[in-house]
Amino acid sequence: MAELEIINVSKTFGQSKVIDNVSLTVGAKEFVVFLGPSGCGKSTLLRMIAGLETVDEGEIRIGGKRVDALPPGERGVAMVFQHYALYPHMTVRENMSFGLRNVKIAPAEIDRRVAAAAKMLEIEHLLQRKPAQISGGQRQRVAIGRAIVKEPHLFLFDEPLSNLDAALRVRTRLEIAQLHQRVDAAMIFVTHDQIEAMTLAHRIVVMNNQRIEQIGTPMEVYSRPATAFVAGFVGTPCMNFAPVEITGASPFVTLRLPDGSMLETRVDRKALPEGGRFKLGVRAESVRPCATGEGNCSGTVKFVERLGDRTLVYVLLSDGTTIVAEDAGMSRIAIADAVGLRFDSAGVHLFDDVRGYHAAEGA
Amino acid sequence: MKRRAFAGLAGAALLAGCGVSQAPNEIVVQRFFGTCNAQYGSQTDVAAAQTECGIITTLINKFRAENPDIKVTVSTVAWPGYNQLSAQMATGDAPDVVTMHESAIPDFQSRHLLEPMGEELRAVGVEPDNFTEASLKGVTIAGNVWGMPFDTWAPLWHINMNYFRQAGLVRDDKPILPSSPEELIEQARQFKKATGKPYFVQALANQKPAYSRNLYTYLMQQDADFFADPKRIKLRTPEARRIVEMFRTLYEEGLTTRDQDYAAATRGFMNGDGGVYLVGTWMIGDYEAESRRPDRPLSNGYTVYPYPQLFPEKDATFADGHSWVMPVKERTPQQRQAVYRLLKFLADNNFQWARTGHLPAFTSVIESAEFKALPYRDNIAKIALTGTPLPAGVERRFAIEDTIGEELAPAIAGQKSVEAALFDAEHRVNDLLFHVLATSGEP
């Protein structure tokens, strides 16, 4: 059953559209991540679900019930804010029980829920402290605890990890994943960090320019990006792009790279629209350095990035295009080496050069 | 916070009802002269009391004791209290009877804020014919009596006879006083040479009225009609210039103390800072007491005189007086009667008040043996005749005094030319009077 349905929702602030006709369904117990650059509308969409922003057009349903006219408290959702938004004058216990007391839940029940949540989050020893007296990571846990005690069917996280240092961020990320295992609820998590998105999500909703670019599982988004934007936003390093010309007859197209070298693919000529202009997209992992003359093209090594398990090689083609290729961890390639590049045709994507949509892939 | 706010509201509601209402037999007496309840709060022995505050406090205590049917509420105000009184009158919350300088009466009378009192005073046996000339002038406007005079006061020459003797300025146990500006400066120089002290002790700092009063006195002595038209002052005259220049010379030559304020000058004279202190009647009692203490600069060496006549034209001294007036107000017959009973009582005890140093307001008292028996009163009794207020039609006299004083101070201290100061003073006073709204005669 769908926990959350967003149907043709739009919103404008003054002249500018901030959400443009978005539809989305989130299933029960699903973990969905809204991913996108800042200003793409992901936070606004989250806040609309929470009831903190109005909905100008369209519908939002939670648990089958239309909620877009309800105040935030009555939507049965809980939210964890970017800056935690703890009440500084209340103790941790009071912070966690505030919402429950407002809906007149029996004190015994409140105590039970707070105790359970505190135990789960290992913050039992902090219950009598105030937010100013605990660390950033602890505050994060309290903010999560405040959401848990409400026992909602939908959790909303608004970039909750962005204020933590790197180590803590990884740990908390894991904990949120574990939390999702334990609670019987759907979660929506907003972030601009694709690693968070990839590691946490059942499905990722990639947003850009007030619209959804793609909805899919992490692997779908990674390996079959729906648009050049998605392809460029997800994955490290960024996908290589290069304008190409289509040559060669059927059945498969051959691509002319900007430096003039040719790349044969297994893309069906008929699958491509006539007369379109395309660009090549290929991830570094699908490009291997080789001896000059052996690969599809060649160039000069501009920069070498050693990551331990693999090595990224930045190769400058003769026309000035840079292609990033991946080599083994123990690669001996050095700057200024002349290398050849071999493209794995299965990893080749073609994108409409104008509108950016995914036109074809090599597999 | 919730509780606090509630308490605040409840308190506010309570307090709103806490306005002050007056009982039918209650009269509110508003006065200056200060508070001295600690010493005199329960005293009724008027004869034993000293100082303005002590005497007026015991007088009213005594009246209360003798008239248990009247409730007298005393409200003491900061001197002179006219801002407060104006505010009260504007709000219709005036007291029943108030102390008022005679010089302030025209302001309030011209706006129909005072009741005429002549007839009713006469009815309780306080006969205006018995007022001294200075007092009668002070409370009479357009033939009506607008207040019961309480005293006449004037600035005087308080003299340290010990220094005068040292300077050779004593003859027949009396001080030799100057009879012209030149002589004054001559004697002052002689005094300073002999004693090393300045001739004059003056409160020149923060004290505007003193300058004006000196000017008034010496203009009057020259018979200069500087207020021929009560709406216009004339100060750009040789007469005025002569006076200011005289004080300027005294200042320049160090023949006066310079930077003392009132308190410092009052103490200074007591401690032997100079020969003559120019201050009002109210200090006589204190200095007389001081002169009876041993081993003090004033020991057995104090006397007091009116301003000596420096100009041959006229023997005159600027004078003012304290009086009791009744603001226009609705009163029960009981209250009205109570006010006049109090006034009668105060009139009957005018001698006691005169012990402060002020001159009595009643001829019978001034001529009485008991008054004459008070020290130095002989010397100054003539002020009851020579004491002269400004002409009756002049309004805003406190403001005028301040304005003139403000302009004369820098002229005397040499910070401004005499000519410019007199010009500015005249201009400012006339501007002030020009903008006093003409009021429509009698009520």
Next chain:
Amino acid sequence: MSVAAAHVTDSRETRSGARGDWSSLLYVAPFLLIYIVLVVYPLFSGMWLSLHKADFFGERVFVGLENFTRLLADKVFLGTLWNTFYFIVLTVPALAIIGLGLALALNRTTRAAAVLRGVFFSSSVLSVTIVTLLWRVVFIPDGGFIATVLEMFGKPPVAFLSDEDLALPAIAITTIWWCIGLPMMLFLAALQQVPKELYEAAALDNAGRWKTLWSVTLPSIRRTFALVIIIEIVLQFQLFGQAQLMTLGGPNNASRPIVLFIYEVGFNRWDIGYAAAAAQILFGLILMAALAQYFVARRKGEA
């Protein structure tokens, strides 16, 4: 006045979490009511009054702008403008700087610091009547406190309150003495808010005392500094009691502030139309100062 308008908000906001409705106005209404009755109405009433030749006791004649032309030709009034401005220059920076200095010096937990904080605050609770009485005793050249000290060094006494050049500075000193408690307290409070980590970081960076003060402490209390300046300008613009009780505006109009002028004209001379006109000019001046401050602050805030 905003009921109809509030309804519009209503329809827009009920859907949102803000839940705006007519009750929004309930929060500001109590203050607005008092503000309108006790400030706005009297202000306009005062403006109207300033166009009249008016007596304290009721009679009024419409004279247009005469009061204003008269004011601009009134040497005494023009002098008060200068005096007021000069007084602010004398007091406000001094209050801010001394207050800050004291706060810096006393922001520690020792017993001595606690006592001294009490000492520096103590003058604030004295009423103006007493403060001026005390300081007259200090300033008076005849046996006054300063004169006595000068005398010990063989110097002649200085007549602070009757010297044109010294009267206003003397009042300023009195005022600083009287008012130093509040800025000090505000700064103390602000200093307590500066996170300790900042000092630790500065210490690790080997920043010296002055460097720390300049680059850590001061930037952290910027807002308090602005607050102190605003409060003090508003307060010192309204100088009244000290001048009235210490010098009566003298000598030679050297220490009369504009408020004392208004008071004297209104309550001593009963020329309330003229007083009202002077008050309007004071209002205009403070308004300009406030607007200037506002724009400067805003520009800085945006930067």
Next chain:
Amino acid sequence: MAAGSMVGRTLSDRLILVAVIVLGIVMVAPIVWALGLSLKTNAELMVDTSSVLHAPYTLQNYWDLVIGSPVFRWFVNSMIVSLGMTIGVLVLSSLAGYGFARLEFPGRDIIFVLVLFGLAVPEQAVIIPRHQLFSELGLHNTYIGLILPGLSTSFGVFLMTQYFRAIPREVDEAAMLDNATRFQVFWRVLLPMTLPAQATLGIYTFLHAWNDYWWPLISGTNAQMYTVTVGIASTQINFAESAGLGFLMAQAIFAALPILIVYVFFQKYIVRAVSGGAT
């Protein structure tokens, strides 16, 4: 400086301390002088105020105060007026500050600017019409009449609005998600967070009210309604504060003492409250 405590006592630390102590002596000298004056008989002071420097001292003035001075009454009046004004300003400013900072209503920004204009309105510009208005409403010589004008000042609204604006909106939103009504958001969540501003505003208002002179002088004209400031002025004899100087000082000390004691004992909490470091 906090830095000083970490580095330990240095020479410059001590120099600063010495400077502050010297300044403190300058600061306290006039008060000690006043205390001295209050311990001398009036007669002695009339002759020479420097007699303060030596014995004999007497508590006579304080005794006189206890038996015959209305200073108690003035003190109570001043307390009622100052506390009333402080509470009133805090309540009104908090409500309005929240309204201007957080709520949507038409004309809000314009109204706020108009309220800010009030910062520029000196009391003198409105005092005469205000006085006439209070006459018509019969509010003179009532506590309400003394308190109300103080409630109209824009400063508190300005301060509270700024403070509310500085609180992240996330906090309101969290509370809304916690099912708090708008009033609860204000009362239970935001208001407690403004304690530092409340303390600042409260102290400022209290001192301002305590030292106010002009309005109480012309509104509370009945001797029963005098505040300390007006009352002390009223005891001065015929422009002669030379007489009764000791008694005057005793009254002043007496009137200032309770507040001073409150400050000295509670300064830790006051400063902590103003700084927001409340426990």
